[in-house]
Amino acid sequence: MKRELSESTRPGRELSESTRPGREFWAVDQAELLRQFETSEAGLAPELAARRLVEHGENRIGARTHGPFVRALASQLRNPLLWLLLAAATISMLVGETTEALVVIAILLLGSTITMLQEGRAGHALEQLRSRIVLRSRVVRGGVELDVPTTAIVPGDVVVLTGGSLVPADAVVLTANAMFLAESALTGEAFPVEKRPGVLAPDTPRVDRTNMVHMGTSVRSGSGRALVVETGSTTAYGQLAARLTLRAPDTEFQRGLRRFGYLLITIMLVLVVVVFTASALRRHPPIDSLLFAIALAIGLAPEMLPAVLATMLSRGARRMGARGVFVRRLEAIENLGNMDVLCTDKTGTLTEGEIRLDRGVDGAGLASARVVELGWWNAALQSGIANPLDRAITAAAIAAPSTLPSKLDELPFDFTRKRLSVLVEPAGATPLLICKGAAEPVFELCTQFRGPDGAPLPLTDAAREALREQVASWGREGVRALALATRECPGLRALTRADERELVFEGFLGFRDPLKVGVEQTIADLRASGIAVKIVSGDHHAVVEHLAASIGLRASEVVTSKQLAELHDDALLHLVERADAFAEVDPGQKERILRALQRGGHVVGFMGDGINDAPALHAADVGISVEGASDVAREAADFVLTRRDLGSVLAGVNEGRKTFNNTLKYILTTESANLGNMLSMAAATLFLPFLPLLAPQILLNNLLSDIPSTTLSADDVDPEVLAKPRHWNIRFVRRFMVVFGLVSALFDALIFVLLIRVFDAGPELFRTAWFAESLLTELLVLLVLRTRRRFWRSRPHPALILTTVFVALATVAVIASPLREWLGFVPLPAEVWIAIVGVATGYVVMVELIKRPVFAWLDRSVRGPKPDPEPDTMPRWSPARPSSSATAEATTPKRSG
Secondary structure, three states, X not given: OOOOOOOOOOOOOOOXXXXXXXXXXXXXXXXXXXXXXXXXXXXXXXXXXXXXXXXXXXXXXXXXXOOHHHHHHHHHHOOHHHHHHHHHHHHHHHOOOHHHHHHHHHHHHHHHHHHHHHHHHHHHHHHHHHOOXXXXXXXXXXXXXXXXXXXXXXXXXXXXXXXXXXXXXEEEEEEEEEEEEEOHHHHOOOOOEEEOOOOOOOOOOHHHOOOEEOOOOEEEEEEEEEEEEEOHHHOHHHHHHHHHOOOOOOOHHHHHHXXXXXXXXXXXXXXXXXXXXXXXXXOOOHHHHHHHHHHHHHHHOOOOHHHHHXXXXXXXXXXXXXXXXXXXXXXXXXXXXXXXXXXXXXXXXXXXXXXXXXXXXXXXXXXXXXXXXXXXXXHHHOOOOOOHHHHHHHXXXXXXXXXXXXXXXXEOOOOOOOEEEEEEEOOOOOOEEEEEEOHHHHHOOXXXXXXXXXXXXXXXXXXHHHHHHHHHHHHHOOEXXXXXXXXXXXXXXXXXXXXXXXXXXXXXXXXXXXXXXXXXXXXXXXXXXXXXXXXXXXXXXXXXXXXXXXXXXXXXXXXXXXXXXXOOHHHHHHHHHHOOEEEOOOHHHHHHHHHHHHHOOOOEEEEOOOHHHHHHHHHOOEEEEEOOOOHHHHHHOOEEEOOOOHHHHHHHHHHHHHHHHHHHHHHHHHHHHHHHHHHHHHHHHHHOOOOOOOHHHHHHHHHHHHOHHHHHHXXXXXXXXXXXXXXXXXXXXXXXXXXXXXXXXXXXXXXXXXXXHHOOOOHHHHHHHHXXXXXXXXXXXXXXXXXXXXXXXXXXXHHHHHHHHHHHHHHHHHHHOXXXXXXXXXXXXXXXXXXXXXXXHHHHHHHHHHHHHHHHHHHHHHOOOOOOOOOOOOOOOOOOOOOOHHHHHHEEEOOOO
């Protein structure tokens, strides 16, 4: 059912002092509309376009008004825990606890500043990367066609649209040649809609405005020109986005983080209530108890996670960019690392993409210069979707001593007909319709074929079967065939689909596209990394079968479009698991194949570059396109490759896995240590006559322990972690936190006993010693739990070692310096330092001894298929999207494809 958008209006923006066009552009005569926008079919003058860009602003939805550092500051100011602790500190000041309150505020500001700077730098780096991939549109300015950034489109521009173009703004059609647009993004209409110039009634609903094109829709076939009337947030899509605040759905990793956040919030709420109640029962000062309880909860929260995550992702994006993989959607990096099935087209990814015309033959299989010449006329005169096959024909025929005939009309290619027809008028001859396309769709129109003597002969069933066998035979050699047919059309000056009938089959054009060098090894490397590769192509099944066999995929069962159409979804679910190749599929079937794989629990990637690939790119968990792809394909993709190479995809997968694993290193090691410390302090409040730590000390401990974690984005990852795709498992994280948190709490209890029973420590000495011990153990356990290997056999990044040493020395310096008085610390005797080092060493040895059996137990306890993903709660629009070792422990392998 079509979804009709509400017709909200706004005052028209002035284009000059004297004119203001109305909003009902579809109801205005073309000449009047051009006059109102002070333009013509030759487009705006460049100087006027520049002035309008200043007046109207960039053509983007939700234009960015603030830099990355300002956005990072806003993110910090939205942190509710920050405001809660500031409120508690303010209350503390009002009741006379000024020094402690000021220390709390200073530490909060320092931590927030570090986080903001980290996020800001990461955001700045990402914006620099994104600026390298700028969507461009073709416009007419001053009578000259030129490409400009889509953000520079202004009202009054005349845009040139061809098959594969993404419509850059709302515009009124000036000219159209069989131009069909996909408008499901705005109207919900599943099928392409034809657009043509004209004047409609003012009350025409949006779905029936056949003379308008809208931002975010895409040209499926044909060509035309249109006058831009609205840009940016005033377009139909801009108004829709403003009302619904559309966003892309969360990735699997983001959903895992959200569930992890729910777990922490539950623990924090329970912790605050229990600790505050226990402190009150022990008759501790109420304000100190409140600050302690809140600081304890915040101490459990990974408050540096946004900065760490932003740094991880931006660093991963930079490394991927250096390898030729540019990230359009930062959050998709983890999905790329988790991908376990990659579906790809063949041209340019598995093959060189340099298609050459190998042969032109007539119906009898004999070499024919006439077939090549007719193919050249069709290829050179068509104005729709540019494609490598037409370029190959033109390159082969350019030296022929022939001239192009006059073109009268054309029927552009579309993915339903799978053919392209042009009507030409050779000098002194009858108008001739030349149809070129996939073999079967052209065979359907033919009633005759050209005999050896040039005379048409009846196309019998036996002759058709012989032609089909010719196509299959070429396919087994890796040659792709296009069929060519003609019909003389006396007196015909314009084409309709009804004219594609009673054609004479002229012959075949055969094309070769050699395999990429080393593609077999790349496929083997992908499979060794746990990624199954499947060919999803529109080519003839024999060509796909030959290709699959050549690169080591299963070629015994190539599934065709016809077979797919006969299968219901449950049967398809089983078929896609065992089949490695799909042939002759249309865009809708590509998307259906991906959906079936996703239903089977796979994280699915799709690599494509054509307009026919856009639905699949949009549906995939990981959409991958290339720099020279069609606009709609690049806009639907998460990643854009600078070169057509599966090796680049593998490099990106490894970077995605590194990013995923290093992020989880932080979560696992930090939260297990934090939970242990928080449980220890919560328990201590039940037995001690004083608070085990003051709020400023808790916050300082948390801040210092997080500093080494900010370097994890550069940390090395053990090779075995990169071997297979893995995904978030909240049960593993929860059990990991509990097991190692309890181990941490056990050694905390040991230092408590030593301090009270052996050293008879008072409040200040107890707090100072435990602050040092808890911080030292948290620093050391990061080095141990970052790998499943023996920690001395997995080398951490130098930055991690340096920051760990720096924080350890800073801890000693704080306790030894006059600053200790502001924080409530006292100097520690040598014997206390010896006890602290001894307990910390024992903790590290214990963790190292138990981690491997604990990891093995956790793996067994959470092993199982990936749970169903949460349903998307927000809509997506097509074609563009506004979808260590320690991490190995936090994840479970995906089922193999």
